[in-house]
Amino acid sequence: MMLYLDNSATSIRKPAVVYRSLFYNTLFNSANAGRGSHKPSLRALDGVLNAQEAAARLFNADNPMNIAFTHNATYALNMAILGAYDGGHIVATQMDHNSVLRPISRLGNFTIVPADRLGRVYPADVEAAIQPDTKLVICTHASNVCGTIQPVKEIAKIAHRHGALFLLDAAQTAGCVGIDAKDIDADLIAFSGHKGLMGPLGTGGLYVKNPAKLKPVITGGTGSQSESLKHPAVMPDMLHPGTVNTPGIAALGAAIGFIIEHGAEAIGEKEREMANNLHDELMNMKNVTVYGDYFRTGAVAFNINGLGSEETAERIGGRAVVRAGYHCAPLAHKAIGTNKTGAVRASFGFFNEPRDVKRFADIIYKASRG
Ligand SMILES: Cc1ncc(COP(=O)(O)O)c(C=O)c1O
Numbered sequence: 001m002m003l004y005l006d007n008s009a010t011s012i013r014k015p016a017v018v019y020r021s022l023f024y025n026t027l028f029n030s031a032n033a034g035r036g037s038h039k040p041s042l043r044a045l046d047g048v049l050n051a052q053e054a055a056a057r058l059f060n061a062d063n064p065m066n067i068a069f070t071h072n073a074t075y076a077l078n079m080a081i082l083g084a085y086d087g088g089h090i091v092a093t094q095m096d097h098n099s100v101l102r103p104i105s106r107l108g109n110f111t112i113v114p115a116d117r118l119g120r121v122y123p124a125d126v127e128a129a130i131q132p133d134t135k136l137v138i139c140t141h142a143s144n145v146c147g148t149i150q151p152v153k154e155i156a157k158i159a160h161r162h163g164a165l166f167l168l169d170a171a172q173t174a175g176c177v178g179i180d181a182k183d184i185d186a187d188l189i190a191f192s193g194h195k196g197l198m199g200p201l202g203t204g205g206l207y208v209k210n211p212a213k214l215k216p217v218i219t220g221g222t223g224s225q226s227e228s229l230k231h232p233a234v235m236p237d238m239l240h241p242g243t244v245n246t247p248g249i250a251a252l253g254a255a256i257g258f259i260i261e262h263g264a265e266a267i268g269e270k271e272r273e274m275a276n277n278l279h280d281e282l283m284n285m286k287n288v289t290v291y292g293d294y295f296r297t298g299a300v301a302f303n304i305n306g307l308g309s310e311e312t313a314e315r316i317g318g319r320a321v322v323r324a325g326y327h328c329a330p331l332a333h334k335a336i337g338t339n340k341t342g343a344v345r346a347s348f349g350f351f352n353e354p355r356d357v358k359r360f361a362d363i364i365y366k367a368s369r370g
Contacts, residue, residue: 003320003359007271007349008144008172008299008327011198014255015350021254022200025247033246034237035223044246051253052236058256058264059189060180061207068239069193069205069249073171074099076190076206079239080167081107081136083214084188088135091164093121094335095143095150098328100169104138115335118293119148126155130162137164141173145332145345146292147275147299149177153184160185165213171195171204172297175259175350176268181207188214196267196297197259198350199252202245211235218242267350271298274348274357281361287368291336291343298348301336304368309342315367320360322346 031040056064070076090110104110111129137159159166165187175196193203219231220241291301313324325342
């Protein structure tokens with residue numbers, strides 16, 4: 001059986017309820033949600049409302065209407081960054097993904113907070129990066145390279161103390177770390193639907209604490225206030241221009257229901273244990289260097305000494321599915337010291353079992369001996 005260890009990219013396998021929901025809603029519920037009052041449209045809208053309610057429960061958000069669905073976390077992050085930006089300075093971190101770094105690079109006025117060799121960002125360094133005109137602080141909840149989880153609650157506090165908004169990139173943590181929007185006090189939370197939440201590809205979303213702080217980035221038809229040329233400022237219509245992916249969103253709602261039933265914390269704990277056990281197995285191999293901290297998601301980054309990460313992936317061949325290279329996070333690789341080689345990332349997900357650790361460690365042991 002295929003040893004799939006690329007869950008940080010996407011969860012290739014989904015719970016049965018997700019396949020059932022996707023199939024059923026594609027077949028019977030593919031009308032345009034919120035466009036007209038005919039039954040198929042209302043049924044499609046129901047799927048979206050249910051998914052909003054599920055996401056609000058998962059993130060402990062008061063108002064399900066403040067959750068909009070997007071194609072993925074990249075769209076959500078762009079909607080958040082470009083929609084919240086009204087001039088001024090932005091703070092992001094070295095562990096952030098290109099879906100944060102590229103949009104802020106286009107805006108121009110930003111500071112990158114350094115991380116240490118284990119991929120940890122320190123709140124004091126975030127505070128030091130703040131300038132008098134800082135309007136937005138962004139931090140990935142966990143690194144997609146080595147899995148390190150960041151102290152985002154403290155970082156949110158610092159942002160607020162200086163009058164800035166805090167945007168949490170939860171692409172790597174939604175579904176495997178407990179995320180309490182109120183406790184973290186995030187202004188914006190961007191998430192992927194297709195990774196840890198185990199929803200279909202082409203799904204993601206954005207939670208917005210205060211919609212008045214956001215402008216729409218893409219405007220168009222919403223099925224509401226159609227007599228006006230002005231795009232609605234209310235959620236979720238503000239962030240739902242055009243026809244939404246109703247079967248995908250309904251299936252994401254089913255996936256989130258599954259996560260709530262099993263508990264994001266419990267899922268994350270199992271994945272962390274597998275990742276930390278693999279970390280230890282790899283540390284015991286004299287030819288292998290492992291990166292990252294034990295306070296992590298299911299991702300482990302490593303290299304076989306003297307080999308580029310792509311060469312290691314070639315040696316692994318078809319025996320396991322992992323990802324080599326730079327993982328769209330070039331600055332994170334600089335932080336952990338792999339900017340010349342990249343790294344191999346093995347990432348555990350819900351459907352992995354503890355025996356997969358030994359299976360993969362054996363593959364790497366043999367690969368490390370040529
Ligand atoms: C930390 C982080 N942010 C954002 C993204 C973008 O997610 P998506 O592929 O859903 O657009 C990723 C994807 O790997 C990620 O790891």
